[in-house]
Amino acid sequence: MQRDLLARIVDGEFAPGSALPSELRLAEHYGVARGTVRNALAGLEDRGMLSPVQGAGWIVQSTLRTQSFAELRSFAQWARGKGMTPGGLVHVSELGEASASEARKLRIAARSRVLRVTRTRSLDGRVVMLERTTYPDWIADRIAEIDWNETSVVDIMNQQFGVSTAHADHSIDAVPASSADASLLGVRRSSPLLRVRRVSFTSGGQAIEYGEDRYLPDTVTFQVQASGGVNPLTRDEFSAR
Secondary structure, eight states: HHHHHHOOOHHHOOOOTBBBBOHHHHHHHOOOOOOOOOOHHHHHHTSEEEEEEEEEEEEEEEOOOETTTOOOOHHHHHHHHOOOOOOEEEEEEEEEEHHHHHHHHHHTTTTTTTEEEEEEEETTTTEEEEEEEEEHHHHHHHHHOTTTTTHHHHHHHHHOOOOOOOOEEEEEEEEEOHHHHHHHHOTTTEEEEEEEEEEEOOTTEEEEEEEEEEOOSSSSSEOOOOSSSSSSSEEEEEOOO
């Protein structure tokens, strides 16, 4: 029932600000007890989708937030553009040697010096994503000096360092939560997460960062737009549901 209600909200059947049918009507529609209905609605409230309003019933607060890969914006820039408040908490910031995989992604020599940063990201106070980013040596020290209370590293790089992203490569898949993911995101180990991997570059082709973001289910969708050309794709959305 909860999954079906979520789908109906996401599909626009119940718009933000509108009220759901009464608990009694929902119970009749789904053929379940009202206690089951309340549990489902409470679960959607925990996800920030609904809010109980005295005298009005259950009000739709939001639908899934959508990001587009057509826009090269940071998580914080995108969130503010949608009228949401971004947040972040750094759990790890340490220098080390690039792994073979990181070296390939960043186009640097294996075992080169890199900075790795792990932090959780939130929207309006709710944690939605775990962000792991690796920065190459040429920018690592400047990134390490940033006050991590800043919500957008991209803004700092652009405004203070004069470094801006000209293009980025993305890949999307679904992965089970590792023990570390589960601990930081507050979910069970092996829970499904949407993984977005990216490598961003300057206009000169120098790699700025390699990132791997893991999103909780039912929090954010991604839009991919492509026009006809060498690799024509259809417009689609990806979400971890």
